[in-house]
Amino acid sequence: MKMNYNLDLTKETLLNGLQVLLVHKPDYQRSLFLLGAKVGGFDIDQNVDGTLVHHKSGLAHYLEHQMFYLDGEDVSELFAGLQCSTNAYTSYTETAFYFSTTADVKKPLKLLFDFVENLDVTNKTIEKEKGIILSEYDMYQQSPEQRLFKETLISLYKNHPMKVDVLGSKKDIQNMRMEDLKYFYELNYDPSKLCLVGITGKDTDEIMEWIKDCQKDIESKCDKEISRVFKEEPMEVNRKEFVDTMDISQPFVCVGFKMKPCSNVMESIEKDFAVNMWLDSLMGPLNPKFQEWLDQRIFTQFVGAEADFTTDHSYVLFYAQTTNPEAFIELVKEQVKKKTILNEDYQSLRAQAIANNLRGLNHFDGLANDLLRSHFENFDYMDSLNRIQKMSLDKVLSNLDDLDFSNVCVTKILPNDSI
Known part of the structure; x- marks a missing residue:
């Protein structure tokens, strides 16, 4: 079986460093736009301009939950008002926020940019999300399948963050503070570190020009070199x-x-x-x-x-x-x-x-x-x-x-x- 894989893909880097990838799907009514950051469960230790910075585990996931607020409003409800469904995920290596719609994409795309590029965090919302995430943590602990895989990864790895759940440890979740979230956001959510992926049946040339205009006054404010740090890992398993x-x-x-x-x-x-x-x-x-x-x-x-x-x-x-x-x-x-x-x-x-x-x-x-x-x-x-x-x-x-x-x-x- 020999097949050709073809995508009508357009890529551009904007003046503020935002990467944009648009895929044109003719004859499709649906559009999906995803805005992601290269930060996830592995980002417990980061090299920031040559200095080792240690974060609480689960910070990327906690921040994902926390970011669904804009000017005190629930972003999910705002998207629903624009005939969109929305969601987000945090993996070990990235965090992404996305919406899907069959309606016009410009207003929800503007909303996506607004809430990801502007952190709206209060002590009240931090405590609210803390309860939600701790409940999620306890639910996974009560699942034999989840426990099986979690304990196996702990047995395999001595130092690698693969041994730490994306949710983080219970202690780190309970002790999460506003300054933790703000500093992590500042380092990892600058426009120059984000990538927008759009898949749509609409005119991608027109959308690309609109995105450029939408982002023209959004400047990159982080000039630091930031990279993920992995401690040296032995080949032997952590526990047999x-x-x-x-x-x-x-x-x-x-x-x-x-x-x-x-x-x-x-x-x-x-x-x-x-x-x-x-x-x-x-x-x-x-x-x-x-x-x-x-x-x-x-x-x-x-x-x-x-x-x-x-x-x-x-x-x-x-x-x-x-x-x-x-x-x-x-x-x-x-x-x-x-x-x-x-x-x-x-x-x-x-x-x-x-x-x-x-x-x-x-x-x-x-x-x-x-x-x-x-x-x-x-x-x-x-x-x-x-x-x-x-x-x-x-x-x-x-x-x-x-x-x-x-x-x-x-x-x-x-x-x-x-x-």
Whole structure:
């Protein structure tokens, strides 16, 4: 299957440093605009003009919640009045605010700029959001699946901020102060550090000129060099085993493998694709033994595997709900010795990936997120899709060959009465 990926994409850097990426989608009535900052859960330590600055964990996420106010009004309600839906997210690496509409885009786009480029924070709103975020934190703590993954990451990493939840620690959330939010905002939300991604059926040339006019009096005020700091991370896992109990009927288990980070972004994209393709062939219906494992009750319907390969961290996880954790652990350890994939599985999964990528070009939310991330990580998004399309089976296998499964940890969440 050979497909061409095409986007009618326009890029410009405005006088204040704001990056603008506009994608024209003819015949579409819907428009989506996303304004993002390269700041997220990883930004606990930052280098600011050569000085190490330590922030509270969860600050990026807390600020995302706090920013939905403008002149004392709830921004969500203002967007609703303009026939728009709106939302935001904070990941480990970026924070983004976006709206979607089938109506005119100029008024909501002006509102998006206004509330992201102007912080409206009071002690009252800080305390209100504190309660909301603490409730969110407690909800995740009560989810066995969330606990399983959270404790596995803590077991894998000694220093890397991957071990810290995007929400932050409970202590840091409780102690969040106005000066913390204001300083973090000042460093990371200058126009020169933001990127706007727009996907629309409307005239993108006209919209680009309107954006330039809208931003002409908004000046960049931050001339500091700011970068994310990662402490040196050993290859050994932080802890080999973690066991806890919860009010559940059957155990949950995760086997985590700490991998060597990739040397560049394109290597990470290819390796991530290759390893996840292998995992899909191994831990799913393409594997003839998968149903046999289900029948043997080595795991239930909650089972899977995933990999994440980047330039600062990499790992592979196998997880399941099972009445026999030891049998699942042994199964995983046996399977990782078989670093291969059948040609028919490769062809099937490759065709599926290409089809998903093509559909993704018309999925506004996902496309905007991918374009934002590619901009911040400084790689060509379309080139990454083409690289995946051209990956041969030999290339996939070469990416599997050098995987080192020697750094392993095991996490078990057991029923309360089992210990």
